[in-house]
Amino acid sequence: MSKNKSYWSGNLRLVALCLAIWFVVSFGFGIILVEPMNKISIGGYKLGFWFAQQGSIYIFVALIFFYANRMGKLDREHDVHEDKSE
Amino acid sequence: MTLQTTTYLVVGLTFAIYIGIAIWARASTTKDFYIAGGGVHPVANGMATAADWMSAASFISMAGLIAFMGYGGSVFLMGWTGGYVLLAMLLAPYLRKFGKFTVPEFIGERYYSKGARVVAVICLIVASVTYVIGQMKGIGVAFSRFLEVQYELGLMIGMAIVFIYAVLGGMKGITYTQIAQYCVLIFAYTIPAIFISLNLTGNPIPQLGLGSMMSGSEVYLLDRLDQVVQDLGFAQYTTSARLSLTNMFMYTMSLMIGTAGLPHVIIRFFTVPKVKDARSSAGWALVFIAILYTTAPAVAAMARLNLMSTIEPVSGEYMVYEKRPNWFRNWEKTGLLVYEDKNDDGLVQYSADPATNEMVTIDRDIMVLANPEIARLPNWVIALVAAGGLAAALSTAAGLLLAISSAISHDLLKGIFKPDITEQQELLASRIAMAGAILLAGYLGFNPPDFAAGTVALAFGLAASSIFPVLMMGIFSKRMNKEGAIAGMVAGLGVTLLYVFQHKGIMFIASTAYMGDMPQNWFMGIEPNAFGAVGAIVNFAVAFAVSRVTSPPPEHIQHLVEDIRVPHGAMGAIDH
Numbered sequence: 325m326s327k328n329k330s331y332w333s334g335n336l337r338l339v340a341l342c343l344a345i346w347f348v349v350s351f352g353f354g355i356i357l358v359e360p361m362n363k364i365s366i367g368g369y370k371l372g373f374w375f376a377q378q379g380s381i382y383i384f385v386a387l388i389f390f391y392a393n394r395m396g397k398l399d400r401e402h403d404v405h406e407d408k409s410e
Numbered sequence: 411m412t413l414q415t416t417t418y419l420v421v422g423l424t425f426a427i428y429i430g431i432a433i434w435a436r437a438s439t440t441k442d443f444y445i446a447g448g449g450v451h452p453v454a455n456g457m458a459t460a461a462d463w464m465s466a467a468s469f470i471s472m473a474g475l476i477a478f479m480g481y482g483g484s485v486f487l488m489g490w491t492g493g494y495v496l497l498a499m500l501l502a503p504y505l506r507k508f509g510k511f512t513v514p515e516f517i518g519e520r521y522y523s524k525g526a527r528v529v530a531v532i533c534l535i536v537a538s539v540t541y542v543i544g545q546m547k548g549i550g551v552a553f554s555r556f557l558e559v560q561y562e563l564g565l566m567i568g569m570a571i572v573f574i575y576a577v578l579g580g581m582k583g584i585t586y587t588q589i590a591q592y593c594v595l596i597f598a599y600t601i602p603a604i605f606i607s608l609n610l611t612g613n614p615i616p617q618l619g620l621g622s623m624m625s626g627s628e629v630y631l632l633d634r635l636d637q638v639v640q641d642l643g644f645a646q647y648t649t650s651a652r653l654s655l656t657n658m659f660m661y662t663m664s665l666m667i668g669t670a671g672l673p674h675v676i677i678r679f680f681t682v683p684k685v686k687d688a689r690s691s692a693g694w695a696l697v698f699i700a701i702l703y704t705t706a707p708a709v710a711a712m713a714r715l716n717l718m719s720t721i722e723p724v725s726g727e728y729m730v731y732e733k734r735p736n737w738f739r740n741w742e743k744t745g746l747l748v749y750e751d752k753n754d755d756g757l758v759q760y761s762a763d764p765a766t767n768e769m770v771t772i773d774r775d776i777m778v779l780a781n782p783e784i785a786r787l788p789n790w791v792i793a794l795v796a797a798g799g800l801a802a803a804l805s806t807a808a809g810l811l812l813a814i815s816s817a818i819s820h821d822l823l824k825g826i827f828k829p830d831i832t833e834q835q836e837l838l839a840s841r842i843a844m845a846g847a848i849l850l851a852g853y854l855g856f857n858p859p860d861f862a863a864g865t866v867a868l869a870f871g872l873a874a875s876s877i878f879p880v881l882m883m884g885i886f887s888k889r890m891n892k893e894g895a896i897a898g899m900v901a902g903l904g905v906t907l908l909y910v911f912q913h914k915g916i917m918f919i920a921s922t923a924y925m926g927d928m929p930q931n932w933f934m935g936i937e938p939n940a941f942g943a944v945g946a947i948v949n950f951a952v953a954f955a956v957s958r959v960t961s962p963p964p965e966h967i968q969h970l971v972e973d974i975r976v977p978h979g980a981m982g983a984i985d986h
Contacts, residue, residue, distance in 0.1 A: 326883045332975055339499045355659050356869045358481075362649065366631030367621040373648045375477075376484035378617060381491045381700050386695035388498045395503075396686055404976040405715040406684050 331402035338394055342387050371402040417556050420793040421800060425571055426593050428587045428804075432575030435583045440837050443580030444511040444816050445680045450585055452687040456694025458585045459678045461592035461801070462809035463490075463669075464696070464702060465541075466548025466853045469595060469802035470853060476710035476773030480645070482652030483710065489665025491696060491703055496670040496878075498692035502679040504885045506688035507974045511680065512813075513673040513877065514821040520884040521892045522967055524826055529899055531817045533876045534673045537869040539850070542810045546855030548803035553745065555779070556796035562856060568804060569852045576808050577844050591801035596701055598798020602782045602791055603705045606712050609785060616708035620983055638718050641725060643762030647711065654935050660881075664942035668870030674813035675770030685977035713777040716784050721769065728757035737783035746773035749861045811851065815843035819983045868910060875902035875945025883953055888971045890953060893960040898953025906945030910938045 338390055354376035361372030369378070399405035411417075437443040449459070467489070476483030508516055514534060518527030546565060575583040600616070607619030611631055623630050635647045644650075652658050669675065674941020678695075679688045720738075721729050731749060732755045741747040748771035749758060760769040779799070819840035824831060831839070876899045883890040883898070913932070936944065963967075973979070 328972065328976055334974075337569060342495070346492065351659060351660065353517050354488055355655055355662065356482060358649075358655070368623065368632050369621040370632075370648050373481055373484075373632075374621070377487055378479060378487050378620075378704055381704055384491055384495050385693060385696050385700055387495055388696055388744040389690070391499055392689035392693055393685065395689060399686065399977055406686065406977050406979075 327402055328404070329400065331404055334402075335395065338391060338398070341373045342391050346384065346387060351374060353391050354380050411789070413792060414558070415909065416789045417793040417796050420790065421557065421797045424590075424797045424801065427590050428571060429574055431586045431590060432583050435501065435575075435579045435586045435882070436795070437578070437580040437582045437837070440511075440820075440833050440840065442582045443837055443840050444812075444820060445677070445954050446580075446585045448580040448681060449683055450681040452682050452691035453694050454589055454710055454920060455585070455678060455682050455687075455691045456697050457592045458588035458697075459534075459675065459691070459695035460698035461588040461595065461805035462678055463675055463699060463806070464595065465806035466552075466799060466803040468702065468706075469599065469799055470548065470552075470775050470778050472803070473706045473709040473713065474777035476707055477714040477777045478774050479652060480639075480647035480650045482650055482658065483659050483707075485652060485661045485665065487703055487707065489662045490669055492662070492666040493669025493698060494692055494699070496666060497675070497679075498689055498696075500882050501670060501676060501878075501885070502688045502692050503685045503977070504974045505676060505881070506679050506682065509680075511677075511879070512816050512820050513676055514817055515825065516884070516896070517880060518821070518825065520967065520970065521880075521895045522964065523896070526880075526892060526896055526899075527821060527825060529896065530880070531821050531876065533872055533899070534901065535622060535814055537872045537877075538810045538814045542807055542851045543854045544761070544813075545803045545807035545810065546851050549800060549807070550855060552796060552803065553806075554800040556793075556799075563853050565852060568800070568807075569855075571849055571961045572804060572808050572811065573845065573848050574847065575809055577841050580844070581677075581812055584805075584812055585681060587808070588805045591805040592698060594794075594801040595798040595805075596698070598794040599702050599709075600624045600705055601794065602785065602787055603709050603712075605787050605791070606716070606781065606785045607708060610712055613888040614884045616705050616712075620708040620711055629635075631715065632711065635715050635718075638715065642718075642722075642760060647714070653937060656934060657936055657940055660771070660936045660943050661940035664874050664940050664946075665787065665870055667873035667878050667946050668702050668872075668942050671873035671876075671881070672869070673817075673873075673877065674809045676881075677813060677816070678809070685731045709778065713781050713784070716781075717772070717777075722759050728759055729756055730763065731756050734758070735784075737780050740783070741776055745771070746776050747771060807851065811844060811847045814847045815840055818843040818847075826873050870944035871906045871910060871939075871945060872903065874942030875906040875949055879946050879949040879953065883950070885971065885974060887957075888968050889957060890963055891957050891960055891963045894953040894957030895953075897956040898949040900951025901952040902945040906941055909944070913938045917942055926956055 353372060358372035358376065361369040361375065366374065377391040440449055472486055475486060486691050505516055508628050509518060514527045514530035516528040518524060549568035550561040550565040553559050553567065554561045557564065575587050605614040607616040608614045610624060611619040611622040612625045613619040613622045620631060624634055632648055639645070639647050652661065679691060682688050682691050720735065723729070731751065737748065742749070750768055750770045752766065754767050758768055759766060761767045766824070778797065782795055819836060823839055824836050880895050880900060883895065
């Protein structure tokens with residue numbers, strides 16, 4: 325059971341990290357900090373506007389694949405993956 | 411070939427494909443019917459989820475909303491995509507491991523309570539039925555505008571198509587048609603966007619075009635747009651918030667939590683073979699959704715700019731009404747575009763000031779539908795947009811109908827009233843429930859209730875304040891018990907409904923809004939649409955408090971929670 329415990333706490337740490345990034349790019353850069361961020365421009369985009377309408381979505385996609393990949397590794401490290409025989 | 415013929419041809423062709431798939435993908439077991447046999451590849455499931463998720467509202471209305479709201483429209487872009495992050499990390503893999511057919515089934519077993527299951531069924535049906543009304547209207551409208559058939563006839567054709575593949579194939583038929591529908595709708599959305607981006611900026615990728623300079627000038631497109639709208643007295647496009655930043659925060663949060671809690675999206679993740687597929691499939695779903703959602707802001711800004719420069723080509727020089735383009739005439743016929751010559755000069759003056767503005771009505775749905783015409787694109791592109799709008803509405807309607815019918819046949823009939831029916835009887839019951847759900851949705855499409863307009867927001871509020879918290883706590887808290895979960899659901903739902911009804915009217919009948927729809931009465935300036943997040947917080951808090959003062963869940967439930975937290979052993983769990 326302690327094996328499963330450390331697996332679960334590893335999962336929780338990973339989720340916390342991912343959700344922190346999720347929060348910062350959308351609610352942080354896209355809403356709360358949008359005014360200071362808008363003082364910076366990349367190409368024709370104001371940066372805050374870019375995060376709100378483009379950037380946060382790209383980062384969401386990357387986050388899910390990052391999570392799926394890291395969890396796959398965690399599953400194997402703790403030997404709880406689905407491919408092992410019963 | 412005329413536009414009419416081309417449209418009939420393109421739409422007819424897509425319908426033939428959907429029916430072909432229906433015949434090929436018939437369901438022969440309840441497992442086929444509810445979860446497509448549990449063998450859908452994660453990328454295929456991602457594509458089907460994207461079609462399931464992107465409704466007539468995403469396809470037709472969203473870019474129009476953003477076009478007139480500018481930065482404020484970001485709440486929809488972030489809210490309707492960010493929910494997938496929550497889904498992938500907090501719900502989908504664990505519910506897949508649990509390995510059953512419906513969302514209320516999980517709630518019933520985890521909280522060892524038929525009462526909790528019934529409450530979940532009610533939330534699911536209310537959220538899904540309100541949502542499906544909008545899709546039915548979308549189908550009728552798309553038919554009547556593009557194929558010039560009656561609204562009612564259009565609705566009936568749409569119902570007949572869904573009937574064939576949903577009743578015959580259940581989740582299996584729906585999944586494979588949704589994949590085809592995704593392809594149709596994404597082509598229909600991106601091709602006009604590519605042409606328009608190329609015209610305006612010389613860059614064929616709309617996501618980059620939006621940040622580029624206008625062709626043949628040194629001015630950035632967004633700077634030009636800011637300039638043009640401000641000249642006419644509108645708020646600056648790239649900075650105009652929706653009400654306030656606090657409100658935007660809460661609205662985005664409500665849409666994210668609501669998205670993760672909508673049952674018709676969650677059940678899509680029951681169809682993949684493994685827990686790890688559920689994780690990656692959420693990523694693929696978001697990839698396919700992001701293609702449309704990152705194109706939408708470009709479509710919005712470019713359509714707004716095109717509209718402005720048609721009406722007022724050079725600052726101070728207005729379009730002569732008699733020389734208006736064809737698309738202008740066409741949309742005037744529908745009443746979605748209305749011009750009133752207030753100063754009798756025969757020119758079209760458009761401004762933010764209601765006293766002098768002569769473009770009395772510009773329906774925001776026009777922005778996507780008329781976009782190819784405004785940009786003078788060929789007929790086949792316009793026909794494709796019609797087929798795309800229909801694909802978006804049909805795919806979402808089918809997914810919602812499956813969630814409704816499986817809640818009735820699996821949760822209510824098999825789970826509560828008649829647990830001893832055989833699989834063949836349950837399969838028949840699920841087909842009858844599906845047929846019934848289609849007829850109900852069709853009836854509501856013919857006679858849309860007065861409260862239809864406000865109900866999609868209500869669906870998200872319900873999902874956010876009731877379903878999401880109870881699922882998340884069921885996985886992440888071993889201590890959460892039956893009493894806490896039910897109290898939390900009732901409290902979250904109660905607070906949300908109370909707030910919506912007191913400002914929008916009981917069942918959206920405006921005269922019963924006892925606090926009036928007045929922003930000064932809003933709690934912390936939060937609009938009723940954005941209140942789901944508050945409902946979710948109330949749900950979590952009440953559930954936590956109640957569970958601490960009542961007895962912990964029985965031993966076997968704590969083992970169940972431990973079991974769904976690890977992927978190992980999922981293959982065996984799927985068979986009932």
